[in-house]
Amino acid sequence: MCSTPAGRSDECGPSPRPSVTERPGPVSHAIVRVARLHRMLAGQLLRRVGLHPSQELVMMQLWEAGPQRLSDLARLLGTDAATMTRTVQRLEQGGFAKRAPSPTDGRVTMVEATTASQGLRAEVERVWEELEHSVAGDLDGAERDGVLTVLDRMEQSLEQTLGRVRTQQE
Amino acid sequence: MCSTPAGRSDECGPSPRPSVTERPGPVSHAIVRVARLHRMLAGQLLRRVGLHPSQELVMMQLWEAGPQRLSDLARLLGTDAATMTRTVQRLEQGGFAKRAPSPTDGRVTMVEATTASQGLRAEVERVWEELEHSVAGDLDGAERDGVLTVLDRMEQSLEQTLGRVRTQQE
DNA sequence: GGGGGTTTGTTGTCCGGCCAAGTAAAACAC
DNA sequence: GTGTTTTACTTGGCCGGACAACAAACCCCC
Numbered sequence A, B: 001m002c003s004t005p006a007g008r009s010d011e012c013g014p015s016p017r018p019s020v021t022e023r024p025g026p027v028s029h030a031i032v033r034v035a036r037l038h039r040m041l042a043g044q045l046l047r048r049v050g051l052h053p054s055q056e057l058v059m060m061q062l063w064e065a066g067p068q069r070l071s072d073l074a075r076l077l078g079t080d081a082a083t084m085t086r087t088v089q090r091l092e093q094g095g096f097a098k099r100a101p102s103p104t105d106g107r108v109t110m111v112e113a114t115t116a117s118q119g120l121r122a123e124v125e126r127v128w129e130e131l132e133h134s135v136a137g138d139l140d141g142a143e144r145d146g147v148l149t150v151l152d153r154m155e156q157s158l159e160q161t162l163g164r165v166r167t168q169q170e
Numbered sequence C: 001g002g003g004g005g006t007t008t009g010t011t012g013t014c015c016g017g018c019c020a021a022g023t024a025a026a027a028c029a030c
Numbered sequence D: 001g002t003g004t005t006t007t008a009c010t011t012g013g014c015c016g017g018a019c020a021a022c023a024a025a026c027c028c029c030c
Helices: A026-047 A055-065 A070-076 A081-093 A118-136 A141-169 B026-046 B055-065 B070-076 B081-093 B118-136 B141-169
Strands: A097-101 A109-113 B097-101 B109-113
Touching (some): A026 A055, A026 B026, A026 B141, A055 A081, A055 A097, A055 A118, A070 A081, A070 A109, A081 A097, B026 B055, B055 B070, B055 B081, B055 B097, B055 B118, B070 B081, B070 B109
16 A cells, blocks of 8 residues: 555655645645646656657647747747757657758758657547546536636746746846 | 747747647646746746755755655655655755664665755745745635645546556556 | 847756666565 | 565666757848
8 A cells, every 4th residue: 555656644654744745835835746746647648659748749739730940849838949959859769750951041940740640649639638637627617717717827927937036146 | 029938929939829838738738837837936946045946845844854764755745766866865965965774774764954954944945935925926815725625636636547547557 | 241149959967757677674474 | 484575775767857058040230
């Protein structure tokens, strides 16, 4: 027993008390926990497809919107250009994506999904549906809307203070 | 302009449309985005203290609950024993934590905060308060409670399907 | 048209995180 | 008491992610 990787401290071994996971920033902690579990589940489900978490987001973006500049991919997915560079390298190396220099702009490299990757699209979308179902399956419409609204406000607030902190620190 | 790393796609370059961030699993996407911003802000704030994201959670746990077994730390923070091993190694190497083999059980290593690290405790807690304020500052009590409840349900649901998937795949 | 600044991408480095494999110690079984 | 299983930790490998430093291409402006 007591084998769940993200152990809740219920009648299970030492765990001296609710501890850190309850006290200082409840919302922050909750988000961290949910996000980690979410990513872990994504990793498990994506295993069948041969993708790693976050790679599926790149592929979905490519499938939906077609060839794109690497920097746009990075920006849309909220990550770094450096990270995106290496992720695309791995996707290319795995046969999922293709890169080509832009003919009009010598700096940009365009990224697109390979035709071979189209075979995975349906299953990846199924995985993503399973994820969504697991995370929000037992929420009624009002709750879902409420959570989405609140999460959006959180996102904006975080973005704002992040920008504030960045400029303040330079 | 348009320099925010997590760019929203508003009048700013190509960005062909709301794209992936809007369509398939709205709640999942929202959580991923918020969690990433949250971690990014944590990283910025923790920079002053000389810690990296997640290290502060270990330290707070050590400060609150005293010396603990490494495996308990991992379980309480919802992470891996392998990850915790290396994180503690780095904390030790930075002078924040100390390790000692348990006298009663030759397998376990006890981890505790160094006295020197106590000086950082106040500031780390301040950082965490700032995080919480940024993520949940403009929520009234009812909203906060609602979000916490929903996030808790999400956590349980994710944990459950994660366990289901794990056993199913072996 | 040439020079300074900007955008775009790449690489190095470090970190958390996960899996898998391996070691050592304890607990259990017989 | 020996053999087997279970537990606790460690290490190697790989991945996403962030920062910093860099090179190349572009842009603008004089």
